[in-house]
Amino acid sequence: MRSVVTVSERVTETPSTVTLRFPYAPAADPGQFVMVWLPGDDELPMSLSFTEGPSKGVTIKAMGSSSRRVQSIRVGDPIGIRGPYGNRFDLSPKRILIVSGGSGAAVLAPAAEQAIARGGSVTVALGATRAPELLFKERFRAMGARVEVATDDGSEGAHGFVTAVAERLLGSEPFDAVWTCGPEVMMKKVIVAADARSVPVFCSMERHMKCALGMCDACALGPYHVCVDGPVFAAERLRSVPDFATFHRDSSGRRLPF
Amino acid sequence: MADLSVRCAGLHLRNPFLLASGVWGESGESLAGAFRAGAGGVITKSIGSVPRPGYPNPTIETYATWGLLNAMGLPNPGIDEYPREIEVAIKAGATVIGSVFGGDADEFARLSARMAATGVVALELNLSCPHAEGFGTEVGGTPADVERIVRAVTKVVSIPVIAKITPNTNDPAALALAAERGGAAAVSAINTLRAMAIDVHLRRPVLSHGLGGLSGSAIKPVGLACVWKIFEKVSIPVVGVGGIASARDALEYVMAGARALEVGTQVTFEGIGVFTRLPKELSALLDELGFARLEDAVGVAHRASSVPRE
Numbered sequence: 001m002r003s004v005v006t007v008s009e010r011v012t013e014t015p016s017t018v019t020l021r022f023p024y025a026p027a028a029d030p031g032q033f034v035m036v037w038l039p040g041d042d043e044l045p046m047s048l049s050f051t052e053g054p055s056k057g058v059t060i061k062a063m064g065s066s067s068r069r070v071q072s073i074r075v076g077d078p079i080g081i082r083g084p085y086g087n088r089f090d091l092s093p094k095r096i097l098i099v100s101g102g103s104g105a106a107v108l109a110p111a112a113e114q115a116i117a118r119g120g121s122v123t124v125a126l127g128a129t130r131a132p133e134l135l136f137k138e139r140f141r142a143m144g145a146r147v148e149v150a151t152d153d154g155s156e157g158a159h160g161f162v163t164a165v166a167e168r169l170l171g172s173e174p175f176d177a178v179w180t181c182g183p184e185v186m187m188k189k190v191i192v193a194a195d196a197r198s199v200p201v202f203c204s205m206e207r208h209m210k211c212a213l214g215m216c217d218a219c220a221l222g223p224y225h226v227c228v229d230g231p232v233f234a235a236e237r238l239r240s241v242p243d244f245a246t247f248h249r250d251s252s253g254r255r256l257p258f
Numbered sequence: 259m260a261d262l263s264v265r266c267a268g269l270h271l272r273n274p275f276l277l278a279s280g281v282w283g284e285s286g287e288s289l290a291g292a293f294r295a296g297a298g299g300v301i302t303k304s305i306g307s308v309p310r311p312g313y314p315n316p317t318i319e320t321y322a323t324w325g326l327l328n329a330m331g332l333p334n335p336g337i338d339e340y341p342r343e344i345e346v347a348i349k350a351g352a353t354v355i356g357s358v359f360g361g362d363a364d365e366f367a368r369l370s371a372r373m374a375a376t377g378v379v380a381l382e383l384n385l386s387c388p389h390a391e392g393f394g395t396e397v398g399g400t401p402a403d404v405e406r407i408v409r410a411v412t413k414v415v416s417i418p419v420i421a422k423i424t425p426n427t428n429d430p431a432a433l434a435l436a437a438e439r440g441g442a443a444a445v446s447a448i449n450t451l452r453a454m455a456i457d458v459h460l461r462r463p464v465l466s467h468g469l470g471g472l473s474g475s476a477i478k479p480v481g482l483a484c485v486w487k488i489f490e491k492v493s494i495p496v497v498g499v500g501g502i503a504s505a506r507d508a509l510e511y512v513m514a515g516a517r518a519l520e521v522g523t524q525v526t527f528e529g530i531g532v533f534t535r536l537p538k539e540l541s542a543l544l545d546e547l548g549f550a551r552l553e554d555a556v557g558v559a560h561r562a563s564s565v566p567r568e
Contacts, residue, residue, distance in 0.1 A: 253334060
């Protein structure tokens, strides 16, 4: 069920973020993820940041020890891939607002590309801790999206959280859908702001994952499993989920507050 | 419509299909979801004394739709943390059976007492995980071990105790007999078969733990033979487990002697809707074959059989 492939390209996107490209033929859609096996180490879920054609890609932020080890992979190293798994973004809305926090842009960029290719217009509220960490800013601009930036330290764009930019955009322009990925507390704020204008929101969710097949329960999110019921969730599905923006689970299944 | 309700181990189940331990059992909402889907009852993930992260990935490998290899490594949040999940499932109306694993009889007894206090209707003792050092088969692999552990547990709890035994032995029926002597109300068989997979490109085992356990349709014939042998030897009910994916699989187990059934791997291939489908299909199959009640079919294949008894 796994294919062993060789990493063909390694790109440093930001000081903390790296993209790995590899040949992998199975068709994939924006929103989906693959399980990436680092032989002798671990196997981790990663959203595809490049979904089209035979060369796929994942973009990883150095967070925990395992994502740091993923970043240590070099061109020519073998990795195992299975998938793609999970659902996809609905690309049919015409006027899309993307709200991205940190590495959330990894899954949102290919979705934006395909939405624009289908004739949609995309505005991106792109947030990061500081200017050099703004992921895929140039990629979004190159595909024809309008990009509005916010940084926590004010080194570029609006000073503060990206949610303030999203609220301003939602208040001044019409949108048919909001796509968001980032910290859950951020996404919850985005939902509140979009609700006020009756704009539907779709969130790309993350949970600790093991089997990716809807069996082991590691990625349980209320009544859902992120691996098979997500990772993209319409906000109304999350509304009654007590876990959302409240707690996630560690590898043992213990609840950890956000 | 044939009557699917069964009495097993002192429990009255609306149908024989129990969610097998290890599948959908980490969160209370998942347990509740499996029961809502139609399961006759749900068995929790095996719970130990302390939180356990399990093995690193890869922890699974699949084979089309006929097999699943896993070495999760008994991940669980521990008995201090887990009762809140059980509470969620029980509040939602689920019939919950608590699974525990320990390193010796004393630990099993302590854990069982605490699990029983959560309000579960029965306990299942994991004496059979094939891939966890110091637990499972390693502590429950011989008749003497099984009898000692089951006796220690039945001494301290008043709810029914089900012993889940291993097929990785030449005489599973001897383990079942030992469980009966120890006071078990039922025995469930089988757990996974010890198994592994190797990646030829990387020249290494696929599972991080190397060895794991095989489940799914591939092991159904093995499970059936175990249930058959156990049914001949013991007078307590048998819970049949291993590769049940259809009503026909289920009825084979029942005719071999199972009174209740566990379904796990098929959830991977089909989703939780398997617990909606199987009761419907089994009821129709029983109608077709002229059984008014599922219980009338328990062990019937033994009557017709010319298989020599030992």
